[in-house]
Amino acid sequence: MLDQLPDIQRQWVGMGWPGLGHAIAAGAAVGVAALCALVLGRARSRALVSAADGFNSYAVPTSGRDVIWWLVPIGIWVVLFLLTLRTTGDAGFAPIAAVFLAIPAIVIASYFVTAWWPSNIDGRVDYPVRAEYAWLVGDLTAAATVGIGGLGLIRSFTAPVLAGPGLSGGGWPYAGSLAALITGVVVVMAAPRIVLWHAVPDPLLDPAQRLDRPEDAALAHRHRTLLVIFFLAGVAILAFLAFFPIQLATLLGGAAVTVLALTAWGAVLGAFTVAVQDRQPAPLFRVMRLRANPVLTLAITIPLIVSMILALVDRDDPALHAARGAVEASQTDDAGEDEGFRSVVDTRLAALAEAGCLAGTNGGETFIPAVVVVAEGGGIRAAYWTTRALEALRDHGGCLADSILLSSGVSGGSVGLAATAASTKESGAKADLRKLAGPTTVGTGVAALLVGDLLATDTGVHFPSLWKNKTAWQDRAALIEQTWIDAVPGLADPVALAASDRIGIPVLNSTDARSKCKLLVASHVAGSGELTCASGAMSPAATLPMGSGCFARMDWATSAMLSARFPIITPAARLGERDGCGTEDLQLIDGGYAEGSGLGTAADLAPTIADAIAEWNMEHDDANPIVPVLVFMKNSAGYDLREDLDAVSAEPLVPVVGFAAASKQAAQSAWIQRIGGAFGTVGTGSDAASQAIDDIHDVLPALTVVVAPSTEPAVVPPLGWALSGYSTGSLDRAIATQLCPSLRDGVPTLRSLTAMVPDATPAECSDRAQTD
Numbered sequence: 001m002l003d004q005l006p007d008i009q010r011q012w013v014g015m016g017w018p019g020l021g022h023a024i025a026a027g028a029a030v031g032v033a034a035l036c037a038l039v040l041g042r043a044r045s046r047a048l049v050s051a052a053d054g055f056n057s058y059a060v061p062t063s064g065r066d067v068i069w070w071l072v073p074i075g076i077w078v079v080l081f082l083l084t085l086r087t088t089g090d091a092g093f094a095p096i097a098a099v100f101l102a103i104p105a106i107v108i109a110s111y112f113v114t115a116w117w118p119s120n121i122d123g124r125v126d127y128p129v130r131a132e133y134a135w136l137v138g139d140l141t142a143a144a145t146v147g148i149g150g151l152g153l154i155r156s157f158t159a160p161v162l163a164g165p166g167l168s169g170g171g172w173p174y175a176g177s178l179a180a181l182i183t184g185v186v187v188v189m190a191a192p193r194i195v196l197w198h199a200v201p202d203p204l205l206d207p208a209q210r211l212d213r214p215e216d217a218a219l220a221h222r223h224r225t226l227l228v229i230f231f232l233a234g235v236a237i238l239a240f241l242a243f244f245p246i247q248l249a250t251l252l253g254g255a256a257v258t259v260l261a262l263t264a265w266g267a268v269l270g271a272f273t274v275a276v277q278d279r280q281p282a283p284l285f286r287v288m289r290l291r292a293n294p295v296l297t298l299a300i301t302i303p304l305i306v307s308m309i310l311a312l313v314d315r316d317d318p319a320l321h322a323a324r325g326a327v328e329a330s331q332t333d334d335a336g337e338d339e340g341f342r343s344v345v346d347t348r349l350a351a352l353a354e355a356g357c358l359a360g361t362n363g364g365e366t367f368i369p370a371v372v373v374v375a376e377g378g379g380i381r382a383a384y385w386t387t388r389a390l391e392a393l394r395d396h397g398g399c400l401a402d403s404i405l406l407s408s409g410v411s412g413g414s415v416g417l418a419a420t421a422a423s424t425k426e427s428g429a430k431a432d433l434r435k436l437a438g439p440t441t442v443g444t445g446v447a448a449l450l451v452g453d454l455l456a457t458d459t460g461v462h463f464p465s466l467w468k469n470k471t472a473w474q475d476r477a478a479l480i481e482q483t484w485i486d487a488v489p490g491l492a493d494p495v496a497l498a499a500s501d502r503i504g505i506p507v508l509n510s511t512d513a514r515s516k517c518k519l520l521v522a523s524h525v526a527g528s529g530e531l532t533c534a535s536g537a538m539s540p541a542a543t544l545p546m547g548s549g550c551f552a553r554m555d556w557a558t559s560a561m562l563s564a565r566f567p568i569i570t571p572a573a574r575l576g577e578r579d580g581c582g583t584e585d586l587q588l589i590d591g592g593y594a595e596g597s598g599l600g601t602a603a604d605l606a607p608t609i610a611d612a613i614a615e616w617n618m619e620h621d622d623a624n625p626i627v628p629v630l631v632f633m634k635n636s637a638g639y640d641l642r643e644d645l646d647a648v649s650a651e652p653l654v655p656v657v658g659f660a661a662a663s664k665q666a667a668q669s670a671w672i673q674r675i676g677g678a679f680g681t682v683g684t685g686s687d688a689a690s691q692a693i694d695d696i697h698d699v700l701p702a703l704t705v706v707v708a709p710s711t712e713p714a715v716v717p718p719l720g721w722a723l724s725g726y727s728t729g730s731l732d733r734a735i736a737t738q739l740c741p742s743l744r745d746g747v748p749t750l751r752s753l754t755a756m757v758p759d760a761t762p763a764e765c766s767d768r769a770q771t772d
Contacts, residue, residue, distance in 0.1 A: 003718050004442055006156040008254045010715075010724030011439055013176030022253030022439060023180070029252075029259035030149040034142045036263050038194070038205075040230065040270035041138020043223070045207040047277045048131035067111055069275050070104045070282070076235070077101060080461045087471045088464050094317035097460025099306045103298050110284035135207050139195045147191035152255075153184025159715055160726055173725060211278070227271045234267030241451040245479055246467050246486075249443025254722065257443040261450035269299055303458045318585060320456055321571040323562065324478045325553040325579065341605065344523070345612045348405055348499045349626060353616070357399035358624060359756040361695030365688065367627040369756075370405040370613065372675075373503065374602050375413025375633045377592040379566070380437045381717040384728060385635035386416025387433045388735045389707045390502070392750060393631075396739055398759035404504035405609070405628065408598040410591040413633065414508040414521075414563035415484070421503045422490030422556040436487035437723035444483050445569050445721065448476030453571065477570045480721070481557040491557040497523035497548055508563040509591030509601055512544055513572055518594045519586065520601065521559050523548040540604030542594075550581035566590040569720070599632065599671035606678035617686035625689030627696060627703070628679045629753065632672065634708040637716075637734075676702025699756070705748045709734035739763035 009026075012019040077100060084091040157177045165174040203209045204222055211220040241248055241261055249257050273295045280286065281293050310316045352370055359369045375386040386409070394401035409417040419433060448465075453476050456462050462473035467482055474482070485492045499505045508521035517533035520543060533542045551559055562573055565588060573588040575581040595601070609628060617625045664670060680703065683690030696703060709731065717727035738750040740763065754760040 004720035004722045005152055005255065007718050007720075007722045007724040007727055008439055008442060009152065009156040009180070010160065010177070010726050011722065012253075013173045013180065014725035015438075021251075022256065025252040025256035026259065027149070029256040029263065030146060033259050033263040033266070034145040034194070036230065036267050036270070037145055038139065038142035039226070040267070040274060041141055042135070042205050042207045043227070043274045044270070044277065045131060045135040045138050046209070046211070047274075048134050049207045050210045050212060066276070066279055066282070067108050069272060070107050072231075072272070073104045074101060077459055077461065080455070080459060080463050084461055084463050084473075088462075088473065092317075092319065092460070092462050094320070094460035095310055095315050096303065096307060096317065096458065100303065100459050103302065107282045107284050107298075110282055113283070131207075136195075143191045143194040146194065147188050150184045150187030150191060153180050154188065157181040157184065163715065224275070227275045230267045231271035231275075234264040234271065237261075237264035238268070238451050238455075241447045242455060242463050243466055245447040245452060245465050246440065246444050246483060249447055249483075250440045252443070253439045254443035254446060258446045258450070261447060265450070269295060299458075307457060317456075317460065318574045318576065320453075320462070321475050321477065321574050323554065323573040323575055323579065323588075324474070324481060324558045342608055342612060344499065344505055345405070345609055346616075348505055349612060349616050351499070352403055352405065353620070353623070353626065355399070355402060357403045358758070359400070360758065361692055361756065362698065363691070363695040365692040365695050367625050367689070367692040367696075369400060369403045370609075370626050370628045371400060371403050371504070371631055372405055372602060372606075372609065372628055373407040373417075373631050373633065374598040375407065375409040375417055376598060376635055377409075377411030377413050377564075377590070377596045378635045379412040379564075379719040380415075380433075380441075380721045380723055381719060381727070381731070382410075382412030382633075382635045383415040383419065384433045384437060384717075384723060385709075385731055385735075386413050386633050387419050388430060388731060389631075389633050389738070389750065390416070390420045391430055392735050392739055392763075393754070396761050396763050397750075397754040398757040398761065400754060400757050400760070402501045404502070406505040406507060406602075406605070407503040408507045408509065408602045408605075409563060410509045410596055410598040411564045411566065412635075413598060414591070415560045416633075417503050417506060417508070418491060418495075418556045418560035419484075419488045421496065421500055421506065422488060422493055423502075432488040434723075434728060436484055437721070437728070438487075439722060440486075441480055441483045441721045444479050445476050448474075448479050449569065452476065452479075475571060477561055477565060477573065480570065481561055484557045484560075485555075491560070492555050495521075495551055495554050495556050495559040497521070497551065507601060507605075508559060509594070509598055510562045510565075510588045511591055511593040513587040513589050513593075514585065515544060516594075518543040518591070518601070519546055519562075519588060521551055521562050540601050543601075543604075544586075546581065550575065550579060552580065562588050563591045566592070595666075597632075597634075597668050597671065599668055599675065600666075602630070603671045603674040603678075606675045610678045610681050613682040614684050614686070614689075617682060617689045618684075621686060621688075625686050625692055626682070627689060627692050628682060629696070629700065630672065630675050630679065630702075630704040631750075631753070632668075632704060632706045632708075634668070634706055635717075635731075637709040637711045672702060672704050672706075676704055679703045696756075699752050700748050705750060705753050707738055707750050710737050736763065736765075740765035 009023075012023040015022070077097070081091050157180045160174070160177045161181050165171075203219060204226065209219065210216055211223055237260055241257065241264070252260070273293075276293045276295070281290055285293055307316065349370065353368060357368060358366050360366050373390070376382055378385075390401070407417050409415075416433075419436070423432065452463060452465060452474075456473070456475070464471045464473050465479065467474075467479075481491075497506055506522065510519045510521060511517070512519050515533060518540065520540070533544050551562075554562075561570070565571065565573055567589060574585060575588060576585040577583050591598075613626050613628055680693060683693045693703070715724075715726040715730055717723055717731060723731075739754075740749065740751055751763070755762075
């Protein structure tokens with residue numbers, strides 16, 4: 001969230017009135033958070049101040065009122081359970097639910113077995129000092145909440161303002177950025193005034209005002225009422241965020257939703273803590289010699305430890321984060337027997353040859369291009385870059401766009417490939433991706449992370465959410481998928497793992513956290529025998545053999561998410577025998593955990609691809625040869641920089657410097673070398689192919705073009721799932737540069753490839769900074 005915050009805030013100045021509404025909502029949420037911190041902080045300090053003034057909470061006799069607050073968690077669980085049962089018909093009962101209910105039940109039971117518990121505990125001698133620091137820290141927390149909000153604005157808008165109006169196109173985006181920056185500076189300068197605010201307008205906010213004496217009864221009643229209001233308000237906000245995550249994320253924006261969720265939890269836990277602080281600890285905790293009820297330990301630490309233990313003994317809740325099977329069986333084709341990868345490649349090569357796309361070299365050789373696309377990971381930045389690059393290839397590359405043999409994607413790159421394959425628009429999915437990169441996706445994910453998923457993890461109740469008249473349990477990954485589908489409706493179609501004209505043979509890279517192996521969302525890696533990636537004959541290497549039946553009931557959104565589940569923003573997907581995925585549970589996370597570029601999989605498959613093309617060329621010696629070309633879509637800048645000069649190191653530094661050799665063997669440049677080396681063998685036995693390859697090498701070294709943003713001053717797009725107009729503008733300008741002749745010898749651009757195709761439409765390069 002912190003990494004995405006700049007672009008979330010920059011979206012405010014590029015969305016018109018909705019953006020202004022998100023900015024106001026975020027400011028209001030920060031104000032509510034500061035007020036909550038101030039009020040509850042001073043209420044928490046009151047116990048210590050009163051103790052320093054002579055109040056002894058241990059002298060207050062135990063009464064039935066003490067049990068009421070401990071009944072509240074049980075009451076909330078019952079309400080959640082009944083509402084879930086009423087709306088979905090199946091509330092479930094995970095083992096963690098028993099633990100959640102047992103904690104307050106044991107505490108309550110201790111009140112009725114008082115003979116065993118000590119009645120008093122020695123007080124502390126440092127109450128005066130602790131009281132002063134507690135008061136100060138509480139006020140500092142409120143001031144820091146406001147100050148951090150101002151610092152966020154300064155961080156987000158300094159670069160756009162200093163870059164000048166040209167970067168944003170001037171007008172309201174630049175004026176709004178300047179206003180936001182000034183607001184941030186003012187807020188940061190004003191925030192410390194909260195600490196200096198000693199004039200308390202209401203005795204309820206004065207920690208020095210005691211509530212234990214008879215004359216304080218009226219104020220004590222107001223104090224208890226205030227705690228109940230804060231508690232109920234927090235519960236209400238959490239309930240709305242759990243049931244309407246997408247709607248509230250759309251209405252309020254990601255920043256406001258995040259602050260509201262954290263504030264609501266602070267209000268609930270803070271009010272509970274303050275409510276039980278003025279009396280003796282529960283008898284159970286007195287026997288442990290504790291001076292206060294350990295509310296945060298009971299609410300956070302114990303459920304976390306228990307959930308880890310349940311996972312270790314295989315008693316956790318696999319349905320909590322099960323992958324979404326949104327496609328009915330009637331909509332899917334019978335998976336049948338998976339073809340081998342070589343058979344799929346042969347079929348696709350025959351289709352490319354029949355399509356007859358021809359490209360030419362400067363030496364006059366003609367060949368049939370077989371484009372292998374590799375889309376690097378990088379969240380929405382990678383998705384947008386991949387989609388824009390493929391769109392540019394379709395708009396300006398002539399028949400090249402239909403000559404893709406295979407596409408290997410990781411994380412956001414997989415999302416871009418899926419969006420391109422599923423798009424119903426002939427020109428591509430650029431406008432759809434801009435909507436997908438809006439504030440709704442991040443806000444929805446954060447709301448589900450901090451509320452819905454957290455409630456289900458702690459209580460064992462799969463409390464449903466509502467979206468488009470459908471009430472069902474959906475974890476944060478499923479909810480994010482719904483926002484993707486809303487932006488790109490084609491992502492709701494059943495995933496088509498067969499070769500297509502838009503992306504060729506799709507290969508989406510995921511990682512199994514259980515076995516630490518790669519898993520490919522593809523149709524050509526047949527599952528057979530034991531589910532292991534240790535076989536010496538496995539290709540790609542260290543990859544689980546999984547049949548396409550595992551993905552038969554998934555749509556494009558779910559399939560792409562299997563490759564893009566980057567913890568913590570999305571949970572690991574649970575797949576197992578019930579999904580047709582073997583006999584052992586899988587726990588799938590982002591493919592970047594195994595290899596982030598997608599080049600590793602392409603390098604493992606390159607020898608098979610090269611052998612298939614070489615055989616085709618030999619069998620069709622009288623036809624134009626097929627030549628593979630690697631198009632690596634790298635969404636981060638820096639590829640066009642000159643490499644550092646190698647130099648001899650001082651002998652004492654050699655042991656340290658030498659470690660870099662290991663990482664270089666797995667660097668992207670090394671993978672590209674391996675792929676290029678394999679592709680270079682397709683000319684074996686074919687003079688025409690060999691001559692075409694020699695000519696192509698003069699333009700595309702290693703038969704490769706790296707489509708990457710050029711290194712220039714720009715607002716760098718972040719990782720995550722939000723992009724502002726500044727970031728999409730930077731990426732659009734970079735695509736425009738790729739469609740123009742290279743500015744540096746030896747670093748080809750996408751134009752270097754498209755120029756080989758006679759029917760390509762050259763892009764206008766008179767103004768490379770112009771974007772649409």
